Amino acid sequence: MPSTATLDRKTARLRDYLTLARFDHITKHVFIIPGLILAYALREPSLLDAPQRVVIGFVVAIAIASANYVINEWLDREFDAHHPSKHHRKAVSLQLSPALVYVEYLAFAGVGLLLAAWMGGSFFVFSIVFLASGLVYNVQPIRSKDRPFLDVISESVNNPIRLTLGWLMIDPSSMPPVSLLLAYWTGGAFLMGSKRLSEYRDITAAVGLETLTRYRKSFAGYTAESLVVSCLVYAMLSSFFLGVFLIKYRVEYVLAFPFIAGLFGCYLWLSMLPDSIAQRPERMFRSRRLMATLGVTVSVLLVLSFLDLAGLSTLTNRSFTPADMLPGHRK
Known part of the structure; x- marks a missing residue:
C-alpha cells in the first residue's frame, strides 16, 4: 500500500519527466572539445566530413548522458530526499510512473546508440561504454557510487570517454594516447574528489554525518582528511601522466603546465568555499575566477x-x- 507521503505528491507532467535528462548539464560536454583540438593538431586528418561528424557526435554524447541522468535520478530518489538541495528534484518531490521513466531512458539511449552506429567503428564502441558506465555507477548489484573512492574513479571515467568521442569525431582511424586518457581520467577524479570534499564539509556542518551517509553511502568511508589526500593524489597522478603526454607527443605543451597547475589550484580553492560550485559542476561557468583561469589555459594550449x-x-x-662550468669550481 502506498505511503501517505507518496499519495500526497503531485503527479508529474511531461516537462517534469524531461527535467530528469538534466539538459542544464550540457556544459559538461566541454570535455569533448580538447579531443577535437588534439586529434586535429596531432594527426592532421582530412576534415571533409568533420562538421557533420562533430554535430552528430555531440548529439550522441548528449543523448547518452541524458539516459544516464534519467536512470541516476530515478534510482537515487530515496537518497536525494536527504540532501539539502537535491530533495527538490522531480523524482523526489513528484509522483512518477516507473514505466514512463524507463521508456524515457530507453528513448535517449536508443537515439544515442542509433546515431553512434551511423558514425560506426570505435565511436560506436565507446558510445556503448559511455552508456554502460552509467549502469555500473547507478544500478545494483555493482552500484559503484555507494563505495568510497571507487565512486569517484568510476564516475570520472566519463572524462576520458568524452575525450575519446571527441578525438574519434575528427580522426576515426586512431585512438588518443594512453597517457592522455590516464591524465584525463585522474584529472576527472580530482574534480569529483573536490566535489565530494565540498559536499562533506558543507552537509556535515549543516545536518551531520549521519544524514550525509543517508544521502550517499560512500561518505561513511570518507573523512575530510582522506578526501583532501585523495585530491592531492589524483592531481599528482594527472600531472604525471600529463607530463608523459606533453614530452612524448608535443613538447611545446610543457610551457602550458604552470597554467594547468593554476587551474587545479583554483578548482581546489573553490571546493573549500561554502556552498561551492564544485558541488554543481554544471554551474562552473558562473565562477569568473575559474573561467578566467580556464580561458587563459585554453588559449595558451591553442597557441x-x-x-x-x-x-x-x-x-x-x-x-x-x-x-x-659551475661558479667557484677550481680547475
Missing part, C-alpha cells in the same frame, strides 16, 4: 598546438652540466 619551438627539443635529450 602551443600550432607553434613549433625547436629549442624545446633539448628537454627530451639526456644531458649533464659539466662540474667545471
Whole structure:
C-alpha cells in the first residue's frame, strides 16, 4: 500500500519527466572539445566530413548522458530526499510512473546508440561504454557510487570517454594516447574528489554525518582528511601522466603546465568555499575566477598546438652540466 507521503505528491507532467535528462548539464560536454583540438593538431586528418561528424557526435554524447541522468535520478530518489538541495528534484518531490521513466531512458539511449552506429567503428564502441558506465555507477548489484573512492574513479571515467568521442569525431582511424586518457581520467577524479570534499564539509556542518551517509553511502568511508589526500593524489597522478603526454607527443605543451597547475589550484580553492560550485559542476561557468583561469589555459594550449619551438627539443635529450662550468669550481 502506498505511503501517505507518496499519495500526497503531485503527479508529474511531461516537462517534469524531461527535467530528469538534466539538459542544464550540457556544459559538461566541454570535455569533448580538447579531443577535437588534439586529434586535429596531432594527426592532421582530412576534415571533409568533420562538421557533420562533430554535430552528430555531440548529439550522441548528449543523448547518452541524458539516459544516464534519467536512470541516476530515478534510482537515487530515496537518497536525494536527504540532501539539502537535491530533495527538490522531480523524482523526489513528484509522483512518477516507473514505466514512463524507463521508456524515457530507453528513448535517449536508443537515439544515442542509433546515431553512434551511423558514425560506426570505435565511436560506436565507446558510445556503448559511455552508456554502460552509467549502469555500473547507478544500478545494483555493482552500484559503484555507494563505495568510497571507487565512486569517484568510476564516475570520472566519463572524462576520458568524452575525450575519446571527441578525438574519434575528427580522426576515426586512431585512438588518443594512453597517457592522455590516464591524465584525463585522474584529472576527472580530482574534480569529483573536490566535489565530494565540498559536499562533506558543507552537509556535515549543516545536518551531520549521519544524514550525509543517508544521502550517499560512500561518505561513511570518507573523512575530510582522506578526501583532501585523495585530491592531492589524483592531481599528482594527472600531472604525471600529463607530463608523459606533453614530452612524448608535443613538447611545446610543457610551457602550458604552470597554467594547468593554476587551474587545479583554483578548482581546489573553490571546493573549500561554502556552498561551492564544485558541488554543481554544471554551474562552473558562473565562477569568473575559474573561467578566467580556464580561458587563459585554453588559449595558451591553442597557441602551443600550432607553434613549433625547436629549442624545446633539448628537454627530451639526456644531458649533464659539466662540474667545471659551475661558479667557484677550481680547475
